[in-house]
Amino acid sequence: MTTTSSTTWAPETFLTAVGHAVWAPSIHNSQPWRFRRTAHGIDVLVDRDRVLPVGDPDGRAARLSCGAAAGNLLLALAVAGAPGTYVLGRDDALVRLTPAAHRPATPQEQRLFRAIRRRHTNRHPFADQPVEPGVTARLTEAARLENGWLDFVVGDQAIDALAALIREADNRLNADPRYVAELRAWTRVADGAVEGVGRQAGGPAPHPAELMARRDYGGAGQRESRDPAREPVLAVLGAHGSLHTDDVRAGMALQRVLLTATDLGLAAAMFSQPVEVPETRRRLRLALGRPDDPHLVLRFGYAPTLGYTNRRSVADVVES
CATH class of the missing domain: 3.40.109.10 (NADH Oxidase)
Incomplete structure (x- = not known):
């Protein structure tokens, strides 16, 4: 039993x-x-x-x-x-x-x-390898099964517009000293730390010429400024509604999408900067034609597993 x-x-x-x-x-x-x-x-x-x-x-x-x-x-x-x-x-x-x-x-x-x-968050460059046809439909269905939605952003113009929103939000966040201090507080020099993001998992330092603006977790600089993947697979995830319970439902949809991607051999990166800034979140919602605010931008593709973040012990997260 x-x-x-x-x-x-x-x-x-x-x-x-x-x-x-x-x-x-x-x-x-x-x-x-x-x-x-x-x-x-x-x-x-x-x-x-x-x-x-x-x-x-x-x-x-x-x-x-x-x-x-x-x-x-x-x-x-x-x-x-x-x-x-x-x-x-x-x-x-x-x-x-x-x-x-x-x-x-x-x-x-x-x-x-x-x-x-x-499953892990990929903060390293993606390979220049196209994602097989049909994968996007399976990921969309994974979100739908948890009452969420996943909209793929297709075409150079739409991808460039999304990348611009991410960079704009990233720049606005980094202009706030409080945000930078908070990010640094969660950046871990030792990769064995049980919380925060270590240098290996955090990936290389973001390059100004990258298509998708990543957070800077203190990694080493890059020589390569071009994104190796010429056809990035980008999507925006959300849930129907604007209540706190809808945020939780979006998280359940997110995890099913990420686990489905992992099962399919895909790596995934997450970009939350545009939803952390209310104005860019509103503009992203309007660009998608959605009545509900988005929760996250996702990128899918192929990449080697170069670093995992760790977790606290079960005893630290259980209440009696």
Whole structure:
């Protein structure tokens, strides 16, 4: 049996699942989540001490990350033979999980679960290798399955316009000394740190001539200014609605998209700068013709795995 009663999961099942949940992405690898085992299930909570006051003043990115962690949690429970169902909370618990009827994990759940520890954010150059036809449709479907949306940006003019928005937002953020100080606080010289972004995972220093403006995590400078990939695959992710629960839902959609990409052998990069600046977020929404604000810009392609960020221990993220 995997549960102690009909209403909750056994402690060992809970802790093992949390060990997989923490491998979700978060801004600067801040890991703004906590997990609580209750008499009726598992709560996923935002760790308010890890919400970035400058980069994420309204907690939007933290809620996105907690949604992604909840997606991992659900996969881990399903593969353990103890699946769950969930509701999105409106109080301190962003997601409330309760046990569902026992069933074997589906082949898709097994594939996505195996991708959890292989998934990473690529902050290095992408190879000049085209993405196979049909991949974009599978990624779009992955977002749709979690009630999210993924719009691919196609054509030189649209790609250049998106890149310009990212660079404009990046420049505005870097003009704020508070933002720069916050970024530096999460930049880790030692790659073994359990939080933040180490130099290897952070990639090389961004070059002014790069198409997509990346954050500077203190890496070494580049000689090459040209983006090796001549046909970047770019997309914008979001969810339907503007409530806090929709931010969580967007995170669940994000994680399914990222795990699907990993399962397909793709690397992914994330650009949140244009949604961190309200004006560029509004302009991006208008350019997409969407009624809902976007949550993230994603880039997909092929790249070697050159560095992972680490995670805090399960004991550090569990509440009693």
